[in-house]
Amino acid sequence: MPRAPRRHRVVVLARDGVLPMELGLVHQLFPLALDPDGDPLYDVVTCALRAGTVRTTGDFAVVVPHGPDALGAADTIIVPASDQDYDPPDDGSLPDALHDAFAQVAATTRIASICTGEFVLAGLDLLAGRRATTHWNAAARFRRLFPAVELDPNVLFVDEGRVLTSAGEAAGIDLCLHLIRADHGAGVANEVAARAVVPAYREGGQAQFVRRPIPEPTGSSTARARSWALAQLHRPVSLAAMAAQESMSVRTFTRRFRDEVGLSPGQWITLQRVERARHLLERTELTVDRVADESGFGSAAALRQHLRTRLATSPTRYRSTFQDESQLPA
Known part of the structure; x- marks a missing residue:
C-alpha cells in the first residue's frame, strides 16, 4: 500500500502578547x-518560546503545547504580531531566546510575518536588502530601526521567495491565501477563500485603508483661503484666487501655506479632492462621472488616474469595497 505523502507543516510562533486574530486566522x-x-x-502547529500559557492582547490567554523545538521541523514558519512590537528596543534587537529558537531553523524553511511580526524577521537579519511591508502605522518606526530593508508600506504583502511579509491583521488572510495558492494552485486557494467567506484575491494595497489627516493648523494666516477652497472643490481653484482670499501676493501666500500646512496649495487641493471623492463613493450612489465632477477632477478618467496613483484602485473597486449602505439615502 503506497505511503501517504507527508503534509506540509506550518508552525505558528505565538509570542507573549500575541494578537488573537492573527494567531487564529492561520489555524x-x-x-x-x-x-x-x-x-x-x-498540519498546523503552534509553538512558543516556552510551552505553556501565553498572554494575548485580549482578556484571555492561550495554552501552547509546543516549545521552540517545533520550529526545527517546520516547512513554513509564520510569526504573528505581538504587543512587544509596539515598543521595540531602540536598536531593534531581539531577546536571546528568539535568536536561539531560530538558530535551529533550516535554511530552506519558508518564513512569513503578519503585521508587525516583521520586526522579528528584520531583527533576525532576514530582511536586509530585501523588499518588505508592515502595518502602515508602524512604517516610520520600522524604517528608523531597519534602514537596510526596502520597506513598501503601500501593499498588502510582499513575497521575496523564502521570506514573506504582510501588512495589518486582515492582510494576513491575503498572505495565507497567497501561500496556499503558491503551494497548490489557484483552485485550492479559491476553495479555501470560499469556505472562509473572504475574497480570494484583493487588488490594491494599504493606501485604500489609510485615512490621511490633512493638516489644519490653528492660528493660521491661510485658514480663510482653505475654507473658501473647500467650498469650491467642484470648480477650478486657482492659486491666485486662494491668495486673493488672504489679500496676499501669490508668492507670499504660497510660502506661508507651505510653512503652515506642510504641502503646496496644489498638493493640498488634490488631497482634499481625493477625500471628497472617497466620501461620495462610500456614501452616495452618484455615477463615477458625477463623483468626478463633484470632487473637482472634471472627468472620470482624471478621477481614475488620481485614485490609481494614491490608492492603487479604481473608483468602482473602491466603492464595492467601502460603500456604507447605511449612509445611502432611502
Whole structure:
C-alpha cells in the first residue's frame, strides 16, 4: 500500500502578547486546504518560546503545547504580531531566546510575518536588502530601526521567495491565501477563500485603508483661503484666487501655506479632492462621472488616474469595497 505523502507543516510562533486574530486566522485557513480526496494538505502547529500559557492582547490567554523545538521541523514558519512590537528596543534587537529558537531553523524553511511580526524577521537579519511591508502605522518606526530593508508600506504583502511579509491583521488572510495558492494552485486557494467567506484575491494595497489627516493648523494666516477652497472643490481653484482670499501676493501666500500646512496649495487641493471623492463613493450612489465632477477632477478618467496613483484602485473597486449602505439615502 503506497505511503501517504507527508503534509506540509506550518508552525505558528505565538509570542507573549500575541494578537488573537492573527494567531487564529492561520489555524482557520490552512486546515481548509484539501486534496482531491478531501484530505488536509497542511498540519498546523503552534509553538512558543516556552510551552505553556501565553498572554494575548485580549482578556484571555492561550495554552501552547509546543516549545521552540517545533520550529526545527517546520516547512513554513509564520510569526504573528505581538504587543512587544509596539515598543521595540531602540536598536531593534531581539531577546536571546528568539535568536536561539531560530538558530535551529533550516535554511530552506519558508518564513512569513503578519503585521508587525516583521520586526522579528528584520531583527533576525532576514530582511536586509530585501523588499518588505508592515502595518502602515508602524512604517516610520520600522524604517528608523531597519534602514537596510526596502520597506513598501503601500501593499498588502510582499513575497521575496523564502521570506514573506504582510501588512495589518486582515492582510494576513491575503498572505495565507497567497501561500496556499503558491503551494497548490489557484483552485485550492479559491476553495479555501470560499469556505472562509473572504475574497480570494484583493487588488490594491494599504493606501485604500489609510485615512490621511490633512493638516489644519490653528492660528493660521491661510485658514480663510482653505475654507473658501473647500467650498469650491467642484470648480477650478486657482492659486491666485486662494491668495486673493488672504489679500496676499501669490508668492507670499504660497510660502506661508507651505510653512503652515506642510504641502503646496496644489498638493493640498488634490488631497482634499481625493477625500471628497472617497466620501461620495462610500456614501452616495452618484455615477463615477458625477463623483468626478463633484470632487473637482472634471472627468472620470482624471478621477481614475488620481485614485490609481494614491490608492492603487479604481473608483468602482473602491466603492464595492467601502460603500456604507447605511449612509445611502432611502
